[in-house]
Amino acid sequence: xxxxxxxxxKNLGNKDEIVKVKNGYGRNFxxxxxxxxxxxxxxxxxxxxxxxxxxxxxxxxxxxxQNLATxxxxxxxxxxxxxxxxxxxxxxVNALQLAEALKKLGHDVDRKNITIDTExxxxxxxxxxxxxxxxxxxxxxxxEVVAE
Numbered sequence: 001x002x003x004x005x006x007x008x009x010k011n012l013g014n015k016d017e018i019v020k021v022k023n024g025y026g027r028n029f030x031x032x033x034x035x036x037x038x039x040x041x042x043x044x045x046x047x048x049x050x051x052x053x054x055x056x057x058x059x060x061x062x063x064x065x066q067n068l069a070t071x072x073x074x075x076x077x078x079x080x081x082x083x084x085x086x087x088x089x090x091x092x093v094n095a096l097q098l099a100e101a102l103k104k105l106g107h108d109v110d111r112k113n114i115t116i117d118t119e120x121x122x123x124x125x126x127x128x129x130x131x132x133x134x135x136x137x138x139x140x141x142x143x144e145v146v147a148e
Contacts, residue, residue, distance in 0.1 A: 001026045002039040004047055009035055016047060065134035068107065072131060077101050077143035083124065093121040093145050098129055101143070109133075121145060 001023050005013050009030070013019045018039050021030065030036040037043055079101045081089045095114035102109050113132040121127055126144045133139060 003030060003036040004039045004043055005030075005036050007035060016051060018044070018047070062134060062137070065137045069133050069137050069139040072102075072107060072109075072133075072139045072141050075102075075105060075107065075141065077105065077141060078146050079143055080148040081124075081145055083147040087124060089122050089124070089145070093127075095129070098141075098143055102141075 002018055002020055003026050005015055005017050005019060008014050012021070026036065026038075031038065039047075077098065079093050079097050081091075081093055081097070083089055095111045095116060098114055098116070099109055099111035109131055115130045115132075117128055117130070124145050124147060126142055129141050129143060131139050131141055
C-alpha cells in the first residue's frame with residue numbers, strides 16, 4: 001500500500017514523501033495515529049501542487065536571505081557598553097545587545113540565531129559573531145565593542 005507521510009517517521013521517511021508499507025502497518029498504525037494518509041490519485045495531485053508552491057516560496061525566502069547575508073557581511077556594527085576605569089566592561093556583551101545594534105542599523109535579526117565565538121565579552125575590542133539567517137545561509141559579522 002502507498003501512503004503519504006504527514007510528518008517525519010523514524011526508519012520510514014520524511015514529511016510529504018510517498019512510501020510503500022505493508023497494509024496492516026498503514027491501516028492499523030500510521031493512518032489512525034495521523035502520521036500518514038492514503039495515497040490515491042487526488043491526494044498525489046494535491047501533494048505535487050503543495051510541493052510546487054512550497055518550492056516557489058522557499059526560493060523567494062532563500063533569495064531574500066542571501067541578499068540580507070551580503071548586506072550583513074559588509075556592515076560595520078558598534079555595540080556600546082559601560083566601562084570602568086580599568087577598561088573592563090560592567091557585565092558582558094551578548095547576542096541581545098548585538099541584535100539590538102543590528103536593528104538600529106535596519107537589519108532585523110533574531111538574537112537566537114546569533115552565536116558569538118568567545119564565552120563572555122568583558123573587554124573593549126573587535127569580535128566576530130556567526131549569524132544563521134536561513135537553513136544553510138550563514139554569515140560572519142565583525143562587531144566592535146566601544147565605551148558609551
